[in-house]
Amino acid sequence: MIRVFLTSVFLLFSLSIASAEPKVVVSIKPIHSLVAGVMENVGEPELLLNGTVSPHDYNLKPSQAQSLQDADLVVWIGESLETFLIKPIGNLNLASKALEILEIEGLTLHKYRGIGEHDDHAKHEEHEEHDDHAKHEEHAGHEGHNHDENSSDPHLWLDIENAIRITQSIAKKLATIDPENKTQYEKNATKVAENLNSLKADISNKLQNTSKKNYIVFHDAYQYFKKQFELAVPTPVTIHPEIPLGAARIKELQNEIAEHGISCLFSEPQFSPKVTKVIAENTDAKISVLDPLGSGVRVGSSHYFEMMSNLANDFGECLKN
Numbered sequence: 001m002i003r004v005f006l007t008s009v010f011l012l013f014s015l016s017i018a019s020a021e022p023k024v025v026v027s028i029k030p031i032h033s034l035v036a037g038v039m040e041n042v043g044e045p046e047l048l049l050n051g052t053v054s055p056h057d058y059n060l061k062p063s064q065a066q067s068l069q070d071a072d073l074v075v076w077i078g079e080s081l082e083t084f085l086i087k088p089i090g091n092l093n094l095a096s097k098a099l100e101i102l103e104i105e106g107l108t109l110h111k112y113r114g115i116g117e118h119d120d121h122a123k124h125e126e127h128e129e130h131d132d133h134a135k136h137e138e139h140a141g142h143e144g145h146n147h148d149e150n151s152s153d154p155h156l157w158l159d160i161e162n163a164i165r166i167t168q169s170i171a172k173k174l175a176t177i178d179p180e181n182k183t184q185y186e187k188n189a190t191k192v193a194e195n196l197n198s199l200k201a202d203i204s205n206k207l208q209n210t211s212k213k214n215y216i217v218f219h220d221a222y223q224y225f226k227k228q229f230e231l232a233v234p235t236p237v238t239i240h241p242e243i244p245l246g247a248a249r250i251k252e253l254q255n256e257i258a259e260h261g262i263s264c265l266f267s268e269p270q271f272s273p274k275v276t277k278v279i280a281e282n283t284d285a286k287i288s289v290l291d292p293l294g295s296g297v298r299v300g301s302s303h304y305f306e307m308m309s310n311l312a313n314d315f316g317e318c319l320k321n
Contacts, residue, residue, distance in 0.1 A: 075099045079102075102154060214234075235256060237279065250275075257284075265285040286318070
């Protein structure tokens with residue numbers, strides 16, 4: 001009787017070990033959403049950055065550092081976005097179990113643009129559309145990751161075609177780590193990709209009647225969204241959101257609002273609204289909020305879709321004819 005009992009316990013223990021879900025840690029909400037979709041009916045990934053915190057200046061908690069140590073897979077954008085992860089990933093020797101999104105082949109990547117590059121809207125519009133896609137398709141994942149004007153813009157999840165490629169790459173990586181659930185990951189990835197294609201069509205339809213009005217964004221995070229849905233080139237308040245803005249730049253932006261009749265000034269929930277309020281003083285510009293991380297959207301597999309739809313609504317409301 002005791003032998004039968006012990007055998008049963010051993011079998012149950014062995015089964016629980018064999019079916020244990022992989023421990024996956026993801027840096028930001030939009031990518032976490034895609035990972036959650038791929039892991040549906042298998043497990044739940046852990047999210048590092050929740051709420052309105054910014055990946056540009058985040059400090060890792062001890063409990064989160066432990067989660068990184070225990071993870072089977074860590075998914076992050078790369079050094080030019082989550083600078084707080086560079087040292088932990090390097091120290092923990094996570095290279096073999098870390099998926100750096102910027103290193104995925106086949107992504108469309110665009111370089112950071114300097115402040116001056118946004119001023120001549122018409123001149124750069126056509127050049128960027130033809131040059132970036134051809135050049136960065138080939139070199140996706142092979143450029144430097146310093147957060148400067150010569151590195152790849154890491155806000156690549158705002159291109160839905162990129163999101164599809166990311167989803168496929170996540171499924172492939174998970175299947176390698178957890179081959180028992182390979183079929184489920186592939187099935188989920190196909191479903192997520194289908195929904196992403198539908199999302200792209202919906203947003204294209206929603207924004208097709210928006211005007212080419214100039215607008216100002218807090219920082220240069222939207223060129224992927226802008227290019228995919230053919231919006232005007234925005235003027236960024238700053239290239240480096242972690243660096244305080246000077247009085248000269250504020251005056252420069254106020255002059256641009258007056259000269260070009262700019263009516264839309266977009267802030268972000270991750271950064272203080274004081275700067276945009278100062279810029280908008282004594283101008284006719286209306287302040288709206290864009291949230292490229294979906295900080296106010298519930299965490300989960302539907303997050304990416306709601307976040308992108310919200311962006312489309314916010315752009316559409318401000319830029320409508």
